[in-house]
Amino acid sequence: MGVEIAALLGFFGVTGFFAAVGAVLAGWMAWRICEKAGFPGWMGLGATLLILTGVGAIIPFVLLWVFAYMRWPRDDEFAAGHAGAGGWSPAGPPAAPVSARGLPPVAGPGGALPPPPRSLSAPAARFRLVSDRMSIDVPTMDGAYLVTAAPATTAQELSIADPSIGTPHARLMVAGARLGLEDLGSAGGSFVDGARLLPEHGPRDISTAQTLRLGALEFRLERS
């Protein structure tokens, strides 16, 4: 009889130990994920530890769904033009009216060109997109340029006549020696060094990127 009781206690002891370790690990990782999204870390830890309470697992489930679909403070930081590492924010104060992501708006057909920035913190660099079939010089003037398969009608459009390129496809942003790219929901997609750039990623700094894929076209990013 004593052996059975000892075995049961041992079984529940081991199970409880693994459950406790799992809860601590999950809480720690949830803490880090919440911080990366811009929330206080204790929110993730608290949501995870709710599993241990009598409420059960239903509350963390609901919170996971809410977390997935709510707006994160990180998005607001990027929208305010304070992108963190890997994000994009133009160098120097913007002189033109800025869009929701803190970038000069693209002038539409017949629209006025955005005025040049008051100051540049870095000298202008010339970027060139080179593929086997074509070579495209990215304008050196600061501003946003629409990449489209349609014929360019303004100076703010870069036409790439290819069926895999959308109309529009992406937006290239030049700010001094920096180059940014934002996918505009194109079907062919945009890839930076092999990584897919999605519209929800917003503008990304690609100044140091090596390769760029727009639709089916693979480009090398050259600088001069």
Add this chain to the structure above:
Amino acid sequence: MADPVSWLLGFGAIALVLFLLFHLLLALLLIVPTWRICRRAGFSGAVSLFHLVPGIGLFIVLAVLAFSQWPAGESRRQGL
């Protein structure tokens, strides 16, 4: 009267199917929101399919999100 072994095998098969269905349902409830979280973080949504791994799937997905640099950028307010 059915053979007890056959009865046990049948019961086991039904239990296994029910367990698999429950596991798939639970995984689906986790995969849908996690897919979106992974996409927003800049990862492929397919990372969330690790939830299909019984037992440790949740921890794999959490570890990827917690300990990797998010390609889509992270908040600058970490550790404040």
